[in-house]
Amino acid sequence: MRTFTLALLGLLATSSAFAATTFSKDVAPILYKNCVACHRPGEMAPMSLLDYKSARPWAKAMQTAVASRKMPPWFADPRYGHFQNDARLKDSDIETIKAWVAGGALEGDRKDLPPQPKFVExxxxxxxxxxxxxxxxxxxxxxxxxxxxxxxxxxxxxxxxxxxxxxxxxxxxxxxxxxxxxxxxxxxxxxxxxxxxxHGVGRRALEASHFETVNGLSRVKDSAPVVDNACAGDGGIANLSGFDxxxxxxxxxxxxxxxxxxxxxxxxxxxxxxxxxxxxxxxxxxxxxxxxxxxxxxxxxxxxxxxxxLKRVDMRNRYFLIPAGAANHEVKRCYQLESDKLLLAITPHAHYRGKDALYELVHADGRRDVLLSVPNYDFNWQLQYKLKDPVLMEKGSHIEATFHFDNSANNRANPDSSKAIRWGDRSEDEMMVTWTETLDAKPQTAAVGN
Ligand code: HEC
Structure with a gap:
């Protein structure tokens, strides 16, 4: 029995599962790769994670932030799309940070530290x-x-x-x-x-009649028509908002x-x-x-x-109305492809009441592909999602953008749940806009100098 226990202990001591997880050997490589672009002296994140001394007080906070995926900031549902700038941590990295904290957040041997990443200021x-x-x-x-x-x-x-x-x-x-x-x-x-x-000049004049400027900031007038779903039928006036x-x-x-x-x-x-x-x-x-x-x-x-x-196509619906207190108000905008284009990147933009954003490519035959889903939109992080491989959007297909807004008191970011909200530049008003980067599938102008 005694020999058996000793043998077991010996085994445990050498097994890697029980080797101490240290900052220098295990955690620093994760932080250097995923965190220090923002978390280093002079950058805007609140603390540096470059060295043990400054990172150690944040060990527990780091564990919470990575386990909840609050950090690094990245909001795309991993089930859809592949992105060049995907910032999600690997599950194994999260486990390493947890094991490090559980083991007392040890420094380890400084000789194990990887070289610090270089940044061009x-x-x-x-x-x-x-x-x-x-x-x-x-x-x-x-x-x-x-x-x-x-x-x-x-x-x-x-x-x-x-x-x-x-x-x-x-x-x-x-x-x-x-x-x-x-x-x-x-x-x-x-x-x-x-x-x-x-778009013609007439459109601009008609659109302009529905907007006013208050303290230098533009907003839709209360009298402007209300269109929450600009994809239904011809979408009415909402579809006059240009893409250019x-x-x-x-x-x-x-x-x-x-x-x-x-x-x-x-x-x-x-x-x-x-x-x-x-x-x-x-x-x-x-x-x-x-x-x-x-x-x-x-x-x-x-x-x-x-x-x-390279063209930026802005998909905007500027005519929605989010009722006071509404917890899940849906607003849509579509973009019809009149020629073959490649889609390169998507940036959703709403303000404090923005809740989620979904982008689907609807093919001419009705098939739908999800391009990007952002289930928890956060105004504080205006992320651009760059597609790993450009997506071909064929003539006859359209992109359908669907946003939900939370104008209820349960939304902690909501400055005022008692008012109906419409489009405006002020952060306290709302926006439903998406910046997409697109490229003509085929070159349109002859190359100069070829
Ligand atoms: C894109 C920049 C960026 C990246 C990458 C990033 N952070 Fe942050 N982090 C911030 C900013 C800015 C804040 C402060 C504002 C906030 O909390 O949203 C912050 C806050 C935090 C906090 C404090 C959270 C709290 O609740 O107070 C922790 C802990 C943290 N980051 C850990 C990490 C870790 C660990 C990584 C890498 C795995 C990481 N961050 C990657 C920018 C970043």
Missing amino acids: GWSLGEPDAVIDIGEDFTVPAARDVYKDFVVQSNLKEGRWVRAAQILPGNRRAVHHVHFSLIEKEAGPEAAIKTDAT EGSMATMLPGKGPDVYDLFGDGSVAKYVPAGSKVRFQIHYANNKDSLTDRTRIGLYFASRPPERP
């Missing part, structure tokens, strides 16, 4: 060809969430094809995320290429530059017209003290016009 693609900034040194008030729009004139003297762009926060501690968009377009090469996003404006680049914690030259051969680029106005929409978060910010975007010019311009 500043422009990661080198000096840009043009830089546009927000036009002022903005004093960020010490408040939890500040959403601020800066509209400035771009300084481009002529329209340019752009192969990449990067937004650099002026103050990394203050800036949580940034959306950059073009808001006025001249007729440039992109306009000359016929797309199903082309929108966000061009984003800065998100941990995300790199926007590279449009997808194949690295100059065949894909994005057009920025001369003299356009641009908008920086900045979320300043978690400020304990007042800080100054001057955020910039750097543009990298393409050396030639591309065979395939």
Whole structure:
């Protein structure tokens, strides 16, 4: 009996299941790969996870955050789609962090530490060809969430094809995320290429009559028609909202530059017209003290016009009405394909009452493929979901976007459940918009210089 017990103990001691899980050997590799892009000194996450000393007090919090999948931030239902930037932790990594905490969150031998990842501070693609900034040194008030729009004139003297762009926060501690968009377009090469996003002047005037500007921010008028389901029938006025404006680049914690030259051969680029106005929409978060910010975007010019311009198709329904207290209000918008296109990326956007978002590709014969499902939308994380392989959307098919909104008192983020809510720029109003990156399936313009 005694010998048996000893033999068993010996076995346990050498079996890997009982070898201590340590920070240096087991946990640091996970953190370096999945966390420190945001959790390192100078970045906006609240603490660094680069070394044992700073990570140790957060051991339990890390376990909770990874077990609940609150961290790393990633909201796509893993059952649908494959994404290049999928941030989900492997189950085995979560188990390792749990085992580390259960074993006393030991440091282990520093010699086991992997090399620290290297980060390029500043422009990661080198000096840009043009830089546009927000036009002022903005004093960020010490408040939890500040959403601020800066509209400035771009300084481009002529329209340019752009192969990449990067937004650099002026103050990394203050800036949580940034959306950059073009808001006025001249007729440039992109306009000359016929797309199903082309709309006439009459549409703009009709749409404009339903909107008003309050304190510089646009909102739909109370008198505007109500259309929750823009996919039903002809969708009415909601389908007049164009597909042609929108966000061009984003800065998100941990995300790199926007590279449009997808194949690295100059065949894909994005057009920025001369003299356009641009908008920086900045979320300043978690400020304990007042800080100054001057955020910039750097543009990298393409050396030639591309065979395939990269288009951002915005799917918006701006005419919904979410009743006061409604816990699961459905709003839809469809996008009909009039030519074959490739879908590259999807970014859902709603405000505090956004609850979930679903994207289906509905084929001409009625078959449905789920492209992306975001079951728990979170306004704080404006994630872009980049498809691993572009999805071919055939002429005759359509994308159906379905959002639900929670305007009840059970929604902790809800600023006011007693009011019916409609479209507006203010965070306290709502939006139902999706930015998709698409590419013509076949090149439309002849290659220049071939
Ligand atoms: C994309 C950037 C990003 C990545 C990647 C990321 N975090 Fe975070 N994390 C944040 C930010 C920002 C906060 C603070 C705001 C918040 O809690 O949402 C945070 C907060 C936390 C917190 C505090 C949560 C709380 O409840 O107070 C923990 C713990 C944490 N992260 C752990 C991790 C771990 C572990 C990983 C990797 C497995 C990770 N994070 C990856 C950005 C990130």
